[in-house]
Amino acid sequence: MKLFYSPGACSIGIHVILEEIGKPFETQVVSTRDGSNKKPEYLAINPKAKVPALLRDDGTVLTEFPVIAWWLAKAHPMSNLISVQFEAEARTLEWMDYLCGTVHPQAFTRQFRPGNFAKDAEDEPRVIAQGKSLAEGYLGVIETGIAGQPWLLSSGYSVADAALFFITGWALGRGGMTLPPKLAAHHAAMLARPAVQRALKREAN
Numbered sequence: 001m002k003l004f005y006s007p008g009a010c011s012i013g014i015h016v017i018l019e020e021i022g023k024p025f026e027t028q029v030v031s032t033r034d035g036s037n038k039k040p041e042y043l044a045i046n047p048k049a050k051v052p053a054l055l056r057d058d059g060t061v062l063t064e065f066p067v068i069a070w071w072l073a074k075a076h077p078m079s080n081l082i083s084v085q086f087e088a089e090a091r092t093l094e095w096m097d098y099l100c101g102t103v104h105p106q107a108f109t110r111q112f113r114p115g116n117f118a119k120d121a122e123d124e125p126r127v128i129a130q131g132k133s134l135a136e137g138y139l140g141v142i143e144t145g146i147a148g149q150p151w152l153l154s155s156g157y158s159v160a161d162a163a164l165f166f167i168t169g170w171a172l173g174r175g176g177m178t179l180p181p182k183l184a185a186h187h188a189a190m191l192a193r194p195a196v197q198r199a200l201k202r203e204a205n
């Protein structure tokens, strides 16, 4: 398998999941900062021009964070990255959809790429402020919904925690936010995991 990622992007969550699984995998940096994701070489791999993308051993490429995470967890059941209980699996997917489909684009893409939303350059500060305000609200929803102490789900650590990790990382880093207590504990617990440390180290190189 090969993961296409951009350092510091949401792809860190899939990077963490691959490290948790522990099977050998390759990585290729596709920087979204320098626009490498829009170059023909990468568009041939993922026409959506987004990271993460996962090249699987059968030569096919899977995209969309929640789907890659779900597929990796189901393909490696011994890693215990998603509950085998029907309801808990649904809750895992529910969290990943919220984190990747709402919190990521509405709160953080607004702040980091305001030009995607603004009418013109003068409108960008309004878009950033809107992103910050949405982020506060969304983090409040997650804080209230954390059931696992420190993990998101009472069923235990899962791929949804890897998705939350990129959100808390952005909130603390480029977002300049202070995390509420349960989210701060979640982030600290993630940082203590050897798989997370390995992924962060590779992305820093």
Ligand SMILES: N[C@@H](CCC(=O)N[C@@H](CS)C(=O)NCC(=O)O)C(=O)O
Pocket: 006, 009, 010, 011, 032, 037, 049, 050, 051, 052, 063, 064, 065, 066, 100
């Ligand atoms: N729906 C996609 C979104 C992925 C996404 O937006 N990735 C960002 C990095 S965090 C990206 O590739 N941005 C590049 C761009 O929009 O130019 C998913 O869940 O995987």
